[in-house]
Amino acid sequence: MESGKKTHDLPTSVQLDLQTGVFEPCAMHVTRKVSDLSMMFYDTESVEKLVKKGDPVVYDIRHQNFITRNSDMALGVTVVQPGKVGDEYHMTKGHFHEREDRPEIYFCVQGEGYLLMETNNGDFKVEFWRPGTITHIPGNYAHRVVNTGDKPLYFFASFNVSAGHLYKPVIENGFSKIVVEREGETVIIANPRRK
Amino acid sequence: MESGKKTHDLPTSVQLDLQTGVFEPCAMHVTRKVSDLSMMFYDTESVEKLVKKGDPVVYDIRHQNFITRNSDMALGVTVVQPGKVGDEYHMTKGHFHEREDRPEIYFCVQGEGYLLMETNNGDFKVEFWRPGTITHIPGNYAHRVVNTGDKPLYFFASFNVSAGHLYKPVIENGFSKIVVEREGETVIIANPRRK
Numbered sequence: 001m002e003s004g005k006k007t008h009d010l011p012t013s014v015q016l017d018l019q020t021g022v023f024e025p026c027a028m029h030v031t032r033k034v035s036d037l038s039m040m041f042y043d044t045e046s047v048e049k050l051v052k053k054g055d056p057v058v059y060d061i062r063h064q065n066f067i068t069r070n071s072d073m074a075l076g077v078t079v080v081q082p083g084k085v086g087d088e089y090h091m092t093k094g095h096f097h098e099r100e101d102r103p104e105i106y107f108c109v110q111g112e113g114y115l116l117m118e119t120n121n122g123d124f125k126v127e128f129w130r131p132g133t134i135t136h137i138p139g140n141y142a143h144r145v146v147n148t149g150d151k152p153l154y155f156f157a158s159f160n161v162s163a164g165h166l167y168k169p170v171i172e173n174g175f176s177k178i179v180v181e182r183e184g185e186t187v188i189i190a191n192p193r194r195k
Numbered sequence: 196m197e198s199g200k201k202t203h204d205l206p207t208s209v210q211l212d213l214q215t216g217v218f219e220p221c222a223m224h225v226t227r228k229v230s231d232l233s234m235m236f237y238d239t240e241s242v243e244k245l246v247k248k249g250d251p252v253v254y255d256i257r258h259q260n261f262i263t264r265n266s267d268m269a270l271g272v273t274v275v276q277p278g279k280v281g282d283e284y285h286m287t288k289g290h291f292h293e294r295e296d297r298p299e300i301y302f303c304v305q306g307e308g309y310l311l312m313e314t315n316n317g318d319f320k321v322e323f324w325r326p327g328t329i330t331h332i333p334g335n336y337a338h339r340v341v342n343t344g345d346k347p348l349y350f351f352a353s354f355n356v357s358a359g360h361l362y363k364p365v366i367e368n369g370f371s372k373i374v375v376e377r378e379g380e381t382v383i384i385a386n387p388r389r390k
Contacts, residue, residue, distance in 0.1 A: 011312045011320045011336055016302075016327035023329065070333035071298035103266035105353045107211075107302075117206045125206045132211035134218065134351075138265035141206055156329075158300045158353040 009068050014075075021079040021110065021154030026062045032093065033057050034085060039171050040093055042178060042193050043086030050085060057081055058090045065161045074161045079154040080113070080147040087180040089113070094144025094175060096120075098164030101139050104157060108133045111153025114188070116175050117141040124176050126188060129153070139163065142170055146179040148186045204263050209270070216274040216305065216349030221257040227288065228252050229280060234366050235288055237373060237388050238281030245280060252276055253285045260356045269356045274349040275308070275342040282375045284308070289339025289370060291315075293359025296334050299352060303328045306348025309383070311370050312336040319371050321383060324348070334358065337365055341374040343381045 016023040033055045038047050050056060063076030083090045094116070097104070106115060108129040115127045119140050127135055129145070137143050147153040174193045179186065211218040228250045233242050245251060258271030278285045289311070292299070301310065303324040310322045314335050322330055324340070332338050342348040369386045376382075 009333060011310075011322065011330055011332050013322050013328055013330040016329055018327045023327075064331070066298065066331045066333070068333060070295055070335045071331065072296070073298045073300060073331065075300050075329060075331065100265055101267070103261065103268045105268060105270050107351060115206075127206065127208050132213045132218075133208055134211055134270060135206055135208040136259070136261045136266065136268060136270065137206050138204060138261070138263060140265045156302060156351075160355070 014064060016077060021077050021152065023062055023077055026064060028063050030061045031057055032059050037093060040174065041085040041088050042191065043088060046086035056083065059092055067161055072160045072162050074159055076157040077154055078157065079152050080145055081152055082147055082150050084181060087182060089146050089148050089179050091146040092144050093167060094142055094170045096142045096166040096169060097139050098166050099139060099162060102160050102163030103139045104137045104159040104163065106135045106137060107156040109154055109156055111147060111151060112149035113145060113147045113153050114179055116144045116146065116177065118175050122176065144175055148179060209259060211272060216272050216347065218257055218272055221259060223258050225256045226252055227254050232288060235369065236280040236283050237386065238283060241281035251278065254287055262356055267355045267357050269354055271352040272349055274347050275340055276347055277342055277345050279376060282377060284341050284343050284374050286341040287339050288362060289337055289365045291337045291361040291364060292334050293361050294334060294357060297355050297358030298334045299332045299354040299358065301330045301332060302351040304349055304351055306342055306346060307344035308340060308342040308348045309374055311339045311341065311372065313370050317371065339370055343374060
C-alpha cells in the first residue's frame with residue numbers, strides 16, 4: 001500500500017461514522033473487489049463467476065499516515081462486506097509486516113467474524129471477533145480478517161508506518177487455515193491451496 | 196504510570212464493553228478521584244468540599260502494555276465521568292510524552308467533550324469530541340480530555356510504550372486553557388492558575 005507522505009505536525013482529527021465505518025477526511029481509500037483477491041480464495045471457479053457477475057466489493061480500506069518529526073503512526077478503518085466466494089467467507093488479503101518489531105492493534109467496532117494470525121514458523125492463532133474485541137498483533141504475525149456475519153464488519157487499526165506491508169508470502173501461500181460455511185455451519189479448515 | 200513488564204509474544208485480545216468502556220482482562224486499572232486531581236482544578240474550595248463529601252471518581256484508566264521482541268505498543272481505555280468541580284468540567288490530568296517522537300491516537304467512542312492539546316512552546320489546539328472522533332496527537336503535544344456531557348465519555352488510546360508519561364509540567368502549570376460552564380454555556384477560557 002502506498003504511504004502518505006504528507007506531514008501532520010499539528011494534531012489532526014478524522015470523524016468516523018460509527019454506523020458505516022467511513023471516516024472523513026481521508027487521504028487514502030482503496031477498494032478491493034473479488035478480482036483483486038483472485039489469488040486468495042481457493043474456489044477459483046466461483047471467483048470467475050462472481051467477477052463476470054459484477055465483481056462485488058469485498059472490502060474498503062481507509063487510512064491515514066502521520067509521518068512527521070513527532071510521529072510515525074497511522075490509523076485505518078477497514079469495512080469488510082458480508083458474503084462468500086463459493087463457501088469461503090469474505091476476507092481481507094492479509095499481510096505480514098516488513099518489520100517484525102512493529103505490531104498492530106485492531107479494534108472490531110461492528111460485525112462478527114474471525115481474525116486469523118500466523119507466523120513464518122507456522123504458529124497459528126485465531127480470535128473470534130465481535131463488537132468491542134481489541135487484539136494486539138505482535139509484529140511477526142500475518143493477519144487477516146474474515147467476516148462471517150450478515151452485515152458489514154469493520155475494525156479500527158493503529159500501527160507505526162515503519163511497520164511496512166508485506167503481501168507476497170500471503171499471496172503465494174495463503175494462510176494455513178481458511179474459514180468456510182459447510183452444512184450451514186461456520187468452520188475453520190486446512191487451506192486446500194496448501195499442499 | 197507504572198509500565199507493564201509482562202510479555203505478550205502471542206496475539207492477545209481484550210473484550211471491551213461498548214456500553215461502559217470497561218475491558219477485560221485488564222492488567223492495569225487506575226481510578227482517579229477528585230483528591231487525585233487537587234492540583235489540577237482551579238477552584239480549590241470546591242475541591243475540598245467534594246473530597247469531604249465522598250471524593251467522587253473523575254475517571255478510570257484501564258490499559259495494557261505489550262513489551263516483547265515483536266512489540267512496543269499499548270492500548271488503553273479511559274472513562275471520564277460527567278460532572279464538575281466548581282464550574283470546571285471533569286477532565287483527565289493530562290500529560291506530555293517523555294519522547295517527543297512518540298505520538299498517540301485517541302478514539303472517542305462514547306460521550307461528548309473536548310481534547311485539549313498544547314506544546315512546550317505554547318501552541319494550543321482544542322478538538323471538539325463526539326462519538327467517532329479520532330485524533331492523532333503528535334508526540335510533542337500534551338493532551339487532556341474534558342467531559343462536558345451528561346454521561347460518561349470514554350476513549351480508546353493506542354501508543355508506543357516507549358513514549359513514556361510526563362506529568363510534572365502539567366501538574367506545575369496546568370494547560371493554558373480550561374473548560375468551564377458559565378451561565379449555562381460551555382466555554383473555554385484562560386487558565387486562572389497561570390499568572
